[in-house]
Amino acid sequence: MPEDTVPWDVFPPTPKLDLSKAHQQGLAKTARGIRLWYAVFGIPLERTLRAGRVPVLLMHGGVSSSDWNALQVEFLAPNYTVIVLDLPGHGRSPFDDRELSYEKLAADVAGVLDVLKVPKVAIISWSEGTMVAWSMLAxxxxHRVDRMFAYSVLDDYRKADAEKVMGIWMVGEYFARTQREWEESHPGEKWDDFLGSWMKMWLREPIWTADTFKHLPIRGQSKDAPIVWVVTGDHDEWIPPETHDRVAKFIPNSSYLKMPSAGHLTFIQNPAMYHRMIECFLEDSNVVATLKASL
Structure with a gap:
């Protein structure tokens, strides 16, 4: 690790979920037969749904697990129902489908919501979780997304500079750490098989443009439109810096937040700031529409 300790160059230990605090957990089998592990924390799900409120769904990054969002679970649980899940083959989820696509992954996440009988969620995601969140829109x-805090996304795999990214010291450390964690949770399985299946998808997807999302209802024009925050850090070297400037224009009336002193892993590097931002995001509302409706 470099001697300087700017916030975006710090790599804290992986947080761990306290599963003793989960109201429910297990494997949800989706309509296409994929099993995804999930857990529910905070305010009981039935109470949130009965009140007409929206649970929060936390989506983790590639080759990691829902454990990485443990700090967000702890922060949000006193006031929200919080759902976490592990993407296929990640964490506590078995690897049922090795021919991956973002369209399939979006259907799998929607399938977990079906099992839980959750009509809509507020998604807070980072990295690969954000790719899947955007896939749900695409x-x-x-219609399952009330709002989306989409931290760090790649809209076109052809515009990634994999060689440059793999030269970043923290990226190497990240893959080494996540491999150790994966091998602990998947004894007897081969990391190279798991990573290779995801790499095959990453070498052909996504290719998204504004046309990909033109079918979406627009905030301010439709009550069914999701609230979309496109979020990045001003020191996120893992994603080409112009990416989010481009993506922020994909959806009319979306919001664009560039967090200061923030890297790719700011949710564990500077959780206090990250939590203040997601609190603002969850409080965002269509105030003008509400005022008009009350007149």
């Missing part, structure tokens, strides 16, 4: 599941 591939016919936007």
């Amino acid at each position: 591939y016919g599941h936007h």
Whole structure:
């Protein structure tokens, strides 16, 4: 690790979920037969749904697990129902499908919501979790998304500079750490098989443009439109810096937040600031529409 300790160059230990605080957990089997592990924390789900409120769904990054969002679970649980899940083959989820696509992954997440009988969620995601969250908007599941805090996304795999990214010291440390964690949770399985299946998808997807999302209802024009925050850090070297400037224009009336002194892993590097931002995001509302409706 470099001698300087600017916030975006610090790599804290992986947080761990306290599963003793989960109201429910297990494997949800989706309509297409994929099993995803999930857990529910905070305010009981039935109470949130009965009150007409929206649970929060936390989506983790590639080759990691829902444990990485443990600090967000702890922060949000006193006031929200918080759902976590592990993407296929990640964490506590078995690897049922090795021919991956973002369209399939979006359907799998929607399938977990079906099992839990949750009509809509507020998504807070980072990295690969954000790719899947955008996929829900792209591939016919936007009606399940009340709002989305989409931290760090890649809209076109051809615009990634993999060689440059792999030269970043923290990226190497990240893959080494996540491999150790994965091998602990998947004894007897081969990391190279798991990583290779995801790499195959990353070498052909996504290719998204504004046209990909033109079917979405627009905030301010439709009450069914999701609130979308496109979020990045001003020192996120893992993603080409112009990416989010481009993506922020994909959806009319979306919001664009560039967090200061923030890297790719700011949710564990500077959780206090990250939590203040997601609190603002969860409080965002269509105030003008509400005022008009009350007149």
